[in-house]
Amino acid sequence: MINPRFAAYALLAGLTLSLLGMNHPAVAAVAIEVLNPRGEIELDEVYGISPRVPELVGKTIGLYSNGKGGVTQFLDMVEANIKEKYPTATIKRYGGAFDVGDQLAKQIAGEVNAVVYGLGD
Template structure:
């Protein structure tokens, strides 16, 4: 019986994506905090929100949680995130 070995590499070129322009300041912006849904994220985001508001004068902090920690964020959530000035994502392990 012959053994067939598969090559796991992909020869396709990845799509070229333009990076978002760097923000000059966070002052007055809306920043999203995206949680994977695990409990450990809450304490981190509490601290981050305080720092963002006090040190960087962020106008609004939006907190959202993905529906499934092991899957990509939902399309609706990513559409909302596109309206934010910046976003941080965290894994609460």
């Protein structure tokens, strides 16, 4: 174990030498490079917002749930509001993982006019 008194003297000596060295012309400049540890990600493909469906009367609306807590109740309320405002609209429910996947996305796109994606966590 290091003697605390020795550690204090060593610290003072180091600080003194450091301070004296700052004014000395022989001391070289030091550069510190700070890196961001978060990294960078590249997106394969970016999708824009789909065109808005101008009217929901008589349309089929898909409700997709990722199955997490609260999503079912949320989509129940969305369905109730749609049916109240657009009684002729048809609702189709879908569910699965967060990532819908190309196959299911194509299936849903072929069956509905619009989709509400419910995500809970």
